[in-house]
Amino acid sequence: xxxxxxxxxxxxxxxxxxxxxxxxxxxxxxxxxxxxxxxxxxxxxxxxxxxxxxxxxxxxxxxxxxxxxxxxxxxxxxxxxxxxxxxxxxxxxxxxxxxxxxxxxxxxxxxxxxxxxxxxxxx
Numbered sequence: 015x016x017x018x019x020x021x022x023x024x025x026x027x028x029x030x031x032x033x034x035x036x037x038x039x040x041x042x043x044x045x046x047x048x049x050x051x052x053x054x055x056x057x058x059x060x061x062x063x064x065x066x067x068x069x070x071x072x073x074x075x076x077x078x079x080x081x082x083x084x085x086x087x088x089x090x091x092x093x094x095x096x097x098x099x100x101x102x103x104x105x106x107x108x109x110x111x112x113x114x115x116x117x118x119x120x121x122x123x124x125x126x127x128x129x130x131x132x133x134x135x136x137x
Contacts, residue, residue: 023048058093066091067101070110084110 020027021043029044038051057064073086087110092101104111 019052021046021048022050056091058091058096060096061093063093063095065094067094067097068092069101069104072110072113074113 018027019030019041021030021041024043024046026043026045030041031044032039032041032052034040034054035051037053039054040049040051042049055064056066058066068089069092070087071090072084073088074082075085077083090111092104094101100111
């Protein structure tokens with residue numbers, strides 16, 4: 015969950031620097047010199063809650079033709095309120111979350127790899 019950070023005083027998003035100060039991060043806008051603190055703990059982008067659970071998510075890669083392989087895992091934060099059904103499903107399955115999107119075989123890559131078009135697979 016990446017959070018976009020912008021200065022609350024002037025809206026600047028590029029010219030911002032931060033320094034950790036204990037449990038918070040002190041941010042300074044170099045455009046207007048405004049200073050504010052940010053809690054580094056992740057929050058749910060939907061409800062703003064902080065009751066999150068870390069879960070593994072599979073990272074897949076196309077390895078041969080249209081064959082997919084899990085090549086690693088990344089950690090994602092799930093909200094106990096907004097993602098409750100997904101958290102329950104994960105607890106029952108004891109498996110990583112699937113990727114958001116699967117790599118696809120494009121017309122170009124299929125033809126380059128095989129010398130054929132995707133339509134040739136049907137025949």
